[in-house]
Amino acid sequence: MNPAARRQLPGGFEALPAWIYQRLQSTLDWLDRRLRPAVAGLSTRWRRSLQLRVATTTILVTSFIVLLIGQFLVDQIGNGVLKAKRDASITQASLGLEAANAAFDGVAPGDPVSIRQAVDQIVSDPVQSTATLGSGALFSKVVRSIDQAVNRQLPVSQPIPDALRRQVDRGTLAVQYAPVRTPGQAGEVPGLIVGQPITTQAGAFELYYLFPLTAEQRTLSLVQRTVLIAGLALVLLVAMIAALVTRQVVRPVRVAAQTAGRLAGGELSQRIQVSGEDDIALLGESFNDMANSLQQQIQRLENLSRVQQRFTSDVSHELRTPLTTIRMAAEFLYTSRTDFAPELARAVELLGNELDRFESLLGDLLEISRYDAGAAHLETEQADLRGVVERAVAAAGPLADRHGVELRCELPDAPVIAEMDARRIERVLRNLLGNALDHAEGRPVTVRVGFDASSVAVTVRDQGVGLRPGEAALVFNRFWRADPSRSRLTGGTGLGLAISLEDVRLHHGWLQAWGARGHGAVFRMTLPRVAGGQLSGSPLPLEPPGVLA
Amino acid sequence: MKPRVLVVDDDSSLAEMLGIMLRSEGFEPAFVPDGSRALAAFREVKPDIVLLDLMLPGMSGIDVCRAVRAESGTPIIMLTAKTDTVDIVLGLESGADDYVVKPFKPKELTARMRARLRRYDEAGGETLQIGPPDSAVSIDVQAHQVVRDGQQISLTPLEFDLLVALARKPRQVFTREVLLEQVWGYRHAADTRLVNVHVQRLRSKVERDPERPEVVLTVRGVGYKAGPP
Numbered sequence: 001m002n003p004a005a006r007r008q009l010p011g012g013f014e015a016l017p018a019w020i021y022q023r024l025q026s027t028l029d030w031l032d033r034r035l036r037p038a039v040a041g042l043s044t045r046w047r048r049s050l051q052l053r054v055a056t057t058t059i060l061v062t063s064f065i066v067l068l069i070g071q072f073l074v075d076q077i078g079n080g081v082l083k084a085k086r087d088a089s090i091t092q093a094s095l096g097l098e099a100a101n102a103a104f105d106g107v108a109p110g111d112p113v114s115i116r117q118a119v120d121q122i123v124s125d126p127v128q129s130t131a132t133l134g135s136g137a138l139f140s141k142v143v144r145s146i147d148q149a150v151n152r153q154l155p156v157s158q159p160i161p162d163a164l165r166r167q168v169d170r171g172t173l174a175v176q177y178a179p180v181r182t183p184g185q186a187g188e189v190p191g192l193i194v195g196q197p198i199t200t201q202a203g204a205f206e207l208y209y210l211f212p213l214t215a216e217q218r219t220l221s222l223v224q225r226t227v228l229i230a231g232l233a234l235v236l237l238v239a240m241i242a243a244l245v246t247r248q249v250v251r252p253v254r255v256a257a258q259t260a261g262r263l264a265g266g267e268l269s270q271r272i273q274v275s276g277e278d279d280i281a282l283l284g285e286s287f288n289d290m291a292n293s294l295q296q297q298i299q300r301l302e303n304l305s306r307v308q309q310r311f312t313s314d315v316s317h318e319l320r321t322p323l324t325t326i327r328m329a330a331e332f333l334y335t336s337r338t339d340f341a342p343e344l345a346r347a348v349e350l351l352g353n354e355l356d357r358f359e360s361l362l363g364d365l366l367e368i369s370r371y372d373a374g375a376a377h378l379e380t381e382q383a384d385l386r387g388v389v390e391r392a393v394a395a396a397g398p399l400a401d402r403h404g405v406e407l408r409c410e411l412p413d414a415p416v417i418a419e420m421d422a423r424r425i426e427r428v429l430r431n432l433l434g435n436a437l438d439h440a441e442g443r444p445v446t447v448r449v450g451f452d453a454s455s456v457a458v459t460v461r462d463q464g465v466g467l468r469p470g471e472a473a474l475v476f477n478r479f480w481r482a483d484p485s486r487s488r489l490t491g492g493t494g495l496g497l498a499i500s501l502e503d504v505r506l507h508h509g510w511l512q513a514w515g516a517r518g519h520g521a522v523f524r525m526t527l528p529r530v531a532g533g534q535l536s537g538s539p540l541p542l543e544p545p546g547v548l549a
Numbered sequence: 550m551k552p553r554v555l556v557v558d559d560d561s562s563l564a565e566m567l568g569i570m571l572r573s574e575g576f577e578p579a580f581v582p583d584g585s586r587a588l589a590a591f592r593e594v595k596p597d598i599v600l601l602d603l604m605l606p607g608m609s610g611i612d613v614c615r616a617v618r619a620e621s622g623t624p625i626i627m628l629t630a631k632t633d634t635v636d637i638v639l640g641l642e643s644g645a646d647d648y649v650v651k652p653f654k655p656k657e658l659t660a661r662m663r664a665r666l667r668r669y670d671e672a673g674g675e676t677l678q679i680g681p682p683d684s685a686v687s688i689d690v691q692a693h694q695v696v697r698d699g700q701q702i703s704l705t706p707l708e709f710d711l712l713v714a715l716a717r718k719p720r721q722v723f724t725r726e727v728l729l730e731q732v733w734g735y736r737h738a739a740d741t742r743l744v745n746v747h748v749q750r751l752r753s754k755v756e757r758d759p760e761r762p763e764v765v766l767t768v769r770g771v772g773y774k775a776g777p778p
Contacts, residue, residue, distance in 0.1 A: 317631065320652055323651070
């Protein structure tokens, strides 16, 4: 794990003892290590899978809505049930009031025994206890007196909340939800207490009806469970539908993407199977149409390229045969030029020289048209770059002598092996050397070979006129000349560097130029060691050290 | 005696000019403009060397080359206007010893021809042996004979020269350039494909399994050498 990315505990934790702090930190690190790959994997899936995204979003949104609706439903049903119970309870209590009043009839105030009897009668009134009043049928009763002395003698099965008692004391009927004890059951259950005052000649009493809400609670929890299960099922169902629908859309898109990939890979006959007439089928049809026109276009271009190649080859043959005859004739005349008048002899000389130029120009033109037609192929083999450089330098020897330029060679001691088409690379080097010698202006030209693990490089440096700013990009252009006035003196066809660039490109290599006015120019060729390898850098610098561009 | 040259080319001007040039260089040229008549002319003229254009009416130069090679090891130099690798390698594989690309310089052509006509004329009955000891290839240089496992192997003069060059210095690794110079007579670097193709042809004749050579070994990145005697 990258230490810099280590998650730190937030400030404030430093106040903890050191060992706890360390423990916390190490736990955090452990979690971080464990969770990070999982999170990374998940986020990759999240980014890649439309289906996952749609399904997840659907689940979230549906869950939220189902939660809201469920909550609303449960609330409504709960309120309804409780309201019915409350109404029934109040009715029940009102009915019981008359019976209670009757029970107290004839009871003298301050007669505890009579009061006790009356209360017992009220509390245990079997008719009332089993009264058929709907869901509020089951209840128990409690009678309390304001008089504490009397109270003490009354049976107490249930404490009554003070708030309720105060309301009843004020002489009104009051209702409160509170836990109640039910006979035959231990503990308290949610319940409803209805209290009302009884005013008799025996004194003021409070009559409380205790309704357990067990049945209602059961109903409500059943409703809650049902809503929850229905909601979950709904969410799952919607998620599945979303996944299914997305899959229906995503699958053809994936097929299209795969087919497009194969098409891009060169399998031009790849098509999508289209069925139906929907939007997806339309996508498939449009894709196939595109592929068709692409294939036609490419075939047209391939034909064009073949025609061009054929033409080049034919032109080559048609031009070369007569040129051979002309060349032999010129050569023949040249060997006997001593027999001719001076003007005639000079004409023969010019003929020979210009034939040379014509020939190299023709050769270069054919070569470059071969590149343009895409007909150039590499014949790579492992070769020692030093040997190739040495041959090119040896071949450039006569030209160097003619220009009076010293050719220096800096080669490594170890072999510099790379996969290359040695013939083409030697031609590149000859071009670079010829170019450097033409522009060296008598100062030495240096060839240097360098290498690293994945690439090899050659630089050719002259210290002649150099290049003006911006010209380094132009030197590889066809027929480009740095200085039209002096170009006639040098022998190049104007295509040498353009061909060299193509040759190096064919190797997946680089051919670059650097130049500064008065400091000469550097041409650097970098090749991957393995055919088809990718270059990331060059073992030799392009700019010579100590020269500011 | 002047060396006889058979020129197979359909371009009459070129043929005529070649004739003038060859005569002045001391050759005795004969001409045939048609591929289909080339083999008959070859039998009749019995040339010391053949100059063969690759694009011919009647019968292609490649086919003429194969037909001549089937009955003789006479040196063949292709005159080709095609510089594509495929064409050149195809020509060499059909049996040509060397090639010059049109437009060639007359001196270049005569140098190529002389190199092919040159013979090893050292005195002494030299016999060389290369290859694995249990089945060595023995070369009788003077008699121009190569024998392996009691069987005589028929090589063209070029293939023979190539084998002798390698066999004379069995421990030395020859670069393709050195072989080009010693066998083909190129003074400076030329097409190394010449060497590759002819080594393959040589192997197909002298090796027991050309895929796993024992007589002419490849030294990767450098060139070739003779198998241990």
